[in-house]
Amino acid sequence: MVAKLKDVAQLAGVSVTTVSRVINNYGSLSEKTINKVHAAMRQLNYQPNALARAMQGKPSKFIGLIFPNLTNPFFAELGNELERQLFKQGYKTIIASSAENPEIEHEYLSMLMANQVDGIISGSHNLDIDEYHRISAPIVSFDRYLADNIPIVSSDSYHGGQLAVEYLLKNRVTHIAVIVDEDTSASPTLNRLQGVLDRLTAEHRSFDPLALEKLDFQTTFPGIYDGVVASNDVQALEIAAVYRDRGLEMGKDFFITGYDGSQLIRKVAPHLPTVVQPVPELATQLIKTLLKRVAAPQAAISSVTLPVTFRE
Numbered sequence: 001m002v003a004k005l006k007d008v009a010q011l012a013g014v015s016v017t018t019v020s021r022v023i024n025n026y027g028s029l030s031e032k033t034i035n036k037v038h039a040a041m042r043q044l045n046y047q048p049n050a051l052a053r054a055m056q057g058k059p060s061k062f063i064g065l066i067f068p069n070l071t072n073p074f075f076a077e078l079g080n081e082l083e084r085q086l087f088k089q090g091y092k093t094i095i096a097s098s099a100e101n102p103e104i105e106h107e108y109l110s111m112l113m114a115n116q117v118d119g120i121i122s123g124s125h126n127l128d129i130d131e132y133h134r135i136s137a138p139i140v141s142f143d144r145y146l147a148d149n150i151p152i153v154s155s156d157s158y159h160g161g162q163l164a165v166e167y168l169l170k171n172r173v174t175h176i177a178v179i180v181d182e183d184t185s186a187s188p189t190l191n192r193l194q195g196v197l198d199r200l201t202a203e204h205r206s207f208d209p210l211a212l213e214k215l216d217f218q219t220t221f222p223g224i225y226d227g228v229v230a231s232n233d234v235q236a237l238e239i240a241a242v243y244r245d246r247g248l249e250m251g252k253d254f255f256i257t258g259y260d261g262s263q264l265i266r267k268v269a270p271h272l273p274t275v276v277q278p279v280p281e282l283a284t285q286l287i288k289t290l291l292k293r294v295a296a297p298q299a300a301i302s303s304v305t306l307p308v309t310f311r312e
């Protein structure tokens with residue numbers, strides 16, 4: 001038989017109201033009472049009905065996460081960190097991978113809203129999704145402009161672009177290629193290119209912007225390029241492999257910079273120079289900003305930019 005609230009209360013030796021307070025994280029309760037209630041819930045395998053709570057206007061304690069994909073270790077790591085930190089704060093996560101497809105993202109947004117999540121953290125790469133302008137649920141974006149009233153948490157892309165160029169200049173490269181994507185939004189990621197441009201212009205140097213959408217790594221590289229600014233680590237490793245296949249050595253015959261610096265890439269490719277985004281801090285700020293939005297749905301909430309570092 002499915003355990004009910006009163007069974008938990010009876011086993012824990014507390015009132016039904018106390019059990020409900022523990023579940024909803026509400027009112028001041030002693031550590032001992034909270035532990036007793038959790039132990040009883042575990043023993044009875046009691047599952048609080050999130051949807052029913054949401055229907056009563058109470059928080060569902062679910063947060064939806066949307067990522068373009070989970071194959072890029074950076075998003076896997078950020079998702080993992082968000083889930084870990086949210087769990088600590090009493091939230092469960094529903095993770096959706098939008099496969100960089102607006103239709104799939106549209107379906108997921110509807111699903112998350114129907115399940116009455118308390119808020120959404122979106123790392124979407126599908127720009128111009130109309131729902132983001134209309135949705136009333138609290139939303140925070142990672143790294144991309146989604147709508148005027150959606151705060152963005154990101155790391156310092158401008159400085160990231162500059163650090164990447166700094167490394168190439170230090171190694172005296174002659175021809176620089178910069179991989180760019182066709183994003184025309186007001187996303188902070190565009191500042192990476194600005195950082196690259198400003199730093200190179202200051203040195204009276206130029207570069208070739210290569211549009212990712214039309215780029216064939218096998219036929220473009222090595223070409224004339226002995227310096228490449230890639231837009232993420234996975235891409236940098238793919239390009240580096242083309243050079244290696246032609247017998248060229250990274251850090252000697254050519255220089256390349258990645259972006260993101262996830263732990264997995266740092267382990268499997270420790271020699272890849274890369275701009276490191278502070279994943280745990282990004283997760284903390286995304287959650288903080290989202291919870292601010294939950295508490296004050298109409299308030300103006302500032303976007304947040306965190307520092308990056310360079311790892312040679």
Ligand code: RIB
Pocket residue numbers: 072074143189231232233259260
């Ligand atoms: O690797 C994926 C990239 O897209 C990251 O650099 C991240 O900032 C995201 O916007």
